[in-house]
Amino acid sequence: MPGDLPLSSAAASFEGLAQEPGVPKRDSVLVVDKVTRTFGGLAAVDVDHLEIQRGGITGLIGPNGAGKTTLFNLMTGFDRPDTGSWSYNGGSLSGVPAHLVARRGVVRTFQLTKALAKLSVIENMKLGATKQRGEKFLRALVPPTWRPQEIDIEARADDLLVRFKLDTKRDDYAGELSGGQRKLLEMARALMSQPEVVMLDEPMAGVNPALTQSLLGHVKDLRAEGMTVVFVEHDMDVVRDISDWVVVMAAGKIIAEGPPDQIMANRQVIDAYLGAHHDAALTIEDEDRQLADDKGTAS
Amino acid sequence: MLRSLPRPRLIRHLIAAALVATAGFVLVATAPAAHAAGEGLLGRVTVDSQPVANVSITVTKKGGGQVGTAKTGPDGRFTIGLPGSGDYTATVDPRSFPSGVKLLDPKGGSHTVPVSSDGTRFVIFPLTAGKQLGTAGGGGGQSNKHQPVRALQLLLEGIRFGLIIAITAIGLSLIYGTTGLTNFAHGELVTFGAVVAWELNSRFGLQLIVATILAVIIGGVAGGLNERLLWRPLRKRGTGLIAMLVISIGLSILARYLIQVFYSDRSHAYTDYGNQTARDYGPVNLTDKDLSSIVLSLLVLVGVALLLQRSRIGKAMRAVADNRDLASASGINVDRVVLVVWIMGGALAAFGGVLYGLSDQVNWEMGFRLLLLMFAGITLGGLGTAYGALVGSLLVGVIVQMSTLVIAPELKNVGGLLILIIILIVRPSGILGSRTRVG
Amino acid sequence: MDFNSIVTNGLQAFVGLDAVYFALLAIGLNIHFGYAGLLNFGQVGFAAVGAYGVAMSVTTFHLPFAVGVAIGLLAGVALALLLGLPTLRLRADYLAIATIAASEILRLCFRSVALSKWTGGSDGLNQFANTFANLNPFTPGAKYGFGPFVFSAPDTWSLLVGWTLVGLCVLLVFLLMRSPWGRVLKAIREDEDAARSLGKNVYWYKMQALILGGVIGSLGGMFDAAQTQSVQPDNYGTTITFFAYAVLILGGAARVLGPVLGAMIFWFLLSITETVLGQLVSNGYITFITSSQAGKVRFMLVGLGLILLMVFRPQGIFGNRREIALDAR
Structure with missing residues (x-):
């Protein structure tokens, strides 16, 4: 029974991993190798190596235009890379059309809900x-x-x-349905295929705050049932709350990997978000405090 | 959400549109002499698509002997009244052909057609000054030595035709670019212009140049009314693009038959510049009207290019076509730009229509016939861009005309349409469009 | 005004041969446009290959009529494959342009002098469906029917066969669209990528839909050709496709009976307007058009009707409001 897995086991599988881009995982379900995709000369994705741990929740973050959605599209067969290969459970997914990727057990949702x-x-x-x-x-x-x-x-x-x-x-x-209900429906519909890997593209975008907690709960449930979750998200609270591991992208490359708390303090990540020569205004902690305040006034 | 326009207002708009359209037609067009009642046989004799006069035609009834004879007029046409329904055979007399001309299809000297009661049938006798059908297959042969000259001549005709397609297609392309509408009723704007000019020219006796200027103005107004009375209200209601495409088809059918009812279901030539003989220019020859058509097309296209490149409104058009939301966000009044695009598109379509009518006569479905070639042109050049439409249309015109070197002239449009399909498949962004713009 | 003839003509057109022809064309289009969201503007091309398939088989190649029917249907499948293989990956409006161009290419080829040896050129082919006419069990010369629905023996036979075909096609669509197969098709219409992300082979389903709808269109073309015993290239112009769309939208797209009701109402209205206009003109009530022009006026009304329907009732005259509220995409 997948549901019987203790919650801590997922977090434990990330224990003691080096915090560097492309670090090998203990049990990788998805492996991406040297994948590049350019649009009109601009490198949207240029990932040297990335592994996704089985049974964990991996957050994919990065500023707008970092190539997160493009990477999603490539991994699920919705787009074709210029170079590179990627595999799922050891079998190559390169050039496999989207519907066959889904049938093998990797389903995705979309940034703009497709109910x-x-x-x-x-x-x-x-x-x-x-x-x-x-x-x-x-x-x-x-x-x-x-x-x-x-x-x-x-x-x-x-x-x-x-x-x-x-x-x-x-x-x-x-x-x-309302926007949030559509997100729920899309997630529930994806589960109908009994997938092994669920890839969620901004599952919380446009969802009203009342539904956020319930959505977060469902994502954690997926992990409890033994599924691997990869998700793209902008809301740092959400990322910190549910991810076991965070991968940071900027300008198409993976610039950092690590547990959520350490990643949030990572200098490189702050630079990527705010620009390398920012005027040192907000630290992540400041931002967190502000977000917390916003939440407080909202509820 | 987006439906800001209350329903009764839209109904009023539509009724107003219908009234304006109808009034316009009644004003400029009352049917020319309705064709005689009873059965008849109409026809046309052409040499390489140009009309031939003074060719004799004899009609016999199956098992009934000779019914009548006729000679073709300056427009290459003839009409013979028939005593009733039945099978009739029309035979063309080769002795009446101009010298050096023979039947395109050696076996096509007579046609037998069934004529129903009160019906008329149309027969065409295509002649040729070049090689006959069926003689092409052998390869070599003496006709080959004229081939380069003929190719040059066809290239010239292709450029003339391509420029007409380009003039009409620029509007279609800009409308697509700025609003996303695939306007199937654009061909009717072409027909409208040609018909308005014909009415002014033949019925009101205006000289063709004056008539053309008026027709272009009326065409621009028609384009603007299209946008103001139909498409803008629909966009404000949030009507989907596919729904609008189907609506444009409805509009195309409505306008086409409106024109047919109030104009005529036959072809007519303008009263000016009718019978011109071609002048020699080195190895090729051109009539004065064809030469004028080429020069005028080029002038108009250069004017349009300057407008797009230099003027504020032109730059705004390109900006809206490039990215509607961005243009709107940067303070461009998108509605105004779209209106100007429609006015310009209507005026250009009308002008193209007159030029097309000058070379191929004015006909109620001439624009619809041109529509697919316009689509071919703008797809070839890259949908939604003005320059792409220009280059693509020019190429389509040349290909259509030059294809008659290898295939029968009656199939020349097939070549153009095939290119359309192939381009859509191979490179949907067109030869000038960039790859990334698609998808 | 002769109201009796107006009503009688209208009712005969309501169940008439044209209604059968357009019902079949529109049932095919319903599968394309209504259920799968494919913008096929070349439906008349399918009718043409069906009609010419049977006509050329019998007249040109002297094959039995039944073999001709099989060839006509296969021609429909072949056209769907030929069109679909390269174009089904295209955006909706590109597909529309490609299919309308293909149907024009077919018409131009069928009427060309170069191919007239086989196709009969612009005159077309005649008298190839004697087998169909000879199967007629009704007594020649006698009239059949009741009330206003009285038809000659050949028409009664054609109508019997035609409506049976329509019934079978409707049954087929009914079965398919309530099955998981139809569910996938509707999902593709709503959002291709969503269907793909759920493991559905979108391309293959579109192809199946194109073939099925196309073959039903070919069946319609074949029926019309067999019943009139003639094919003529200019009867396969793009206007026919547009009218079939008008029929479909009138009756309601994505409804099993939509195309059939649409065809019946379409021809009923067309007949009524024709007779009324004709009588108004011949009795001198309308003077600014002649009787031959009056025939064209009804086509104008088709165009106007299509515009008004799409603007005010895109769900068809029987559609429900709730569904249309979702259309503000």
Whole structure:
């Protein structure tokens, strides 16, 4: 049972790793090697080496335009790199089209939520299931061949909807949900495929603060169930709260890796965020204090 | 969210648009003599797509003997009334051909067509001054020695045609660039211009140059009305691009048949500059009107280029086409720019229409026929850019004309359309567009 | 005004042969545009290859009619593959331009002198569907039907076959669109990348949709050709595709019965306007147009109707408001 894994085990697997870009992990599920991608002469991604620890929550941070989303796109087959290779569970993912990456167990969500507006919430969920017999043209014409499986899928979808507190919206169009609910739906839908790695692109962006905690809880639950989570996020509080390990990107390169607390104090990271010659205004601590204040006044 | 426009206002706009459009047509166009009732056989005789006069045609009824004869007029056309429905055979008399001219298809000297009651049928006799169909396959042959000269001549005609496509396509391309609309009704702006000029020229007796100037102004107004009465309100409502594309198709059908009803379902030539003989310029020859068409097109295009490059509004157009949000954020009044683009597009389309009508006669679906070639031109050059549209259209015109060196003239548009598809597949950003702009 | 003939003509058009033809074209388009979001503007090209497939097989190559039908359907599949393989990766508006260009290429080729040996050139081909006519079980010369729906024996036979075909196609779409297969198709219409991220082979589903909708279009073309016993290249102009879109949007895209209701109402309205205008002109109530122009006015109304529908009721006349509220993308 994956859920029985003690919480500390994920954090423990990062224990004592060197805090340098490209450091090898104890049990890597994803490995990226010398991947570059340029847009009109500008290097959007230039990653020498990156490993993602199995069963952990890895935060990917960096200033705007650092290449985080492009790296996501490359790893999930939504974009093709100019050079480089990457693998998943030891098998190469280079040149594997997006839908096959997903079928192998690496699913992603998008920065701009992609709820399928004119499908109901439950249809959105059922779409997420893989290996559906009824998705084959000829079988689709003979309902008895896919009905039993459909009933199983629907039951699973209903369970997940309850867990994500979307069960009351079950038969609404996805287009009628709020922004935060769409994020929840997208995450729940991704889980329908029973993935091994979940890649979340800014899961908290545009989510109202009331829903943030519940979303964070769901992300931690994924880890508890043994899944590997990689996520892109801008909110440092969120990053500190849930990540076991943080990878920092700037100008397409990975400039630092380490546990969240140490990363936040890292000089290079501060420079990357504020520019190397900034006028030494805010330290991370200052920023944290400010953020905390904001939260305090908001609630 | 974005639907700021209340519904009754939109309805009023649409009704106003329809009224203005209809009034415009009634004003400038009342149908020229409706064609005679009863069955008839119409036709046209052309030499390499140019009309030929004084060719004799005889019509016989199947099992009924000779019905009538006719000679083609200066526009290459003939009309023969028929006694009723049935199968009729029209035969062209080779002895009446100008010297050196023969049938394009050696077996195409007569056509048998069924004519239904109260129906008319149209037959075409394509002749050629060059090689006949079916004689091309052998390779070599004596016709080859004229090949370079013919190629040069076709290149020139291609440039003339390409410039017409370019003039009409620039507006289409800029509209796409600034609003994202794929305007299927742009061809009707071309037809509209040509028809307005024809009405002013033939019915009101205005000299063609005067008529053209007026038609260009009216075309610009029509373009502006398009934007103000239809597309701007739709954009403000947040109508999707695909919905707008379908709406433009509806508009295209509406406008096309409106023109057909109030103009004519036949082709007509302008009363001025009709029968010109070609002058020799070295190895090639050109009529004065074709030469003027080339020169005027070039002047207009240079003018447009200067406008885009030098003037404030031109720079604003390019900025909006490049990045609408950025342009809007930097203080450019996007709505105004789009309106100017539409006015300019309408005026250019009208001008192109007159030039097209001058070379190929004015016809109710001439613009629609040109539309796909316009698409080909702007896709080839890179969607949404003005210069891309220019270069692409020029290339399409040249390719279409020069393809007749190797394929039958009736298939020349197939070449242009094939290029369109191939470019879309191979390099959707066009030959001038940069790769990264796509996707 | 002769109201009796107006109503009778209208009702006959409501279930008539044109309604069958356009219902089939629009059922195919519904799969493309309504369910998969593919902007196919070359539907008439599918009808043309179906029609010419059967006509050329019988007339030019002297094959049996049944073989011709099979060839017509295969031609539809071939056209879908030829068009789809390279173009399905393109953006929606590029696909629209590519498909409309392809259908024009087909028409120009079918009417060309160079190929007239096989295609009959601009005159087309005739009398290739005697097998279909001879299967007619109804007595020639007799009239069949009830009330205003009275048709000649050949028309009754054609209508019987036609509506059966429509019924089968509707059943097919109904079964497919309530299956997981249809769910994937709708997901692709809403957002390709989302479907891809959930492990669906978007390209292959689009291809299946293009083939299926195209073959139904070819079936429509074949039916029309067999029933009129003639194919003529200029009957396969782009206007037909546009009218099929009007039919689809009238009845409601992404609804199983939308295209069928759309086709019936479309031809009902077209017939009524034609008869009414014709009578108004011949009785001297309208003087500024002639009777032949009155025939064109109805096409104007099609264009106007398409604009008004897309502006005010893009979900079709039977669509629901709730769905359209989501369209403000």
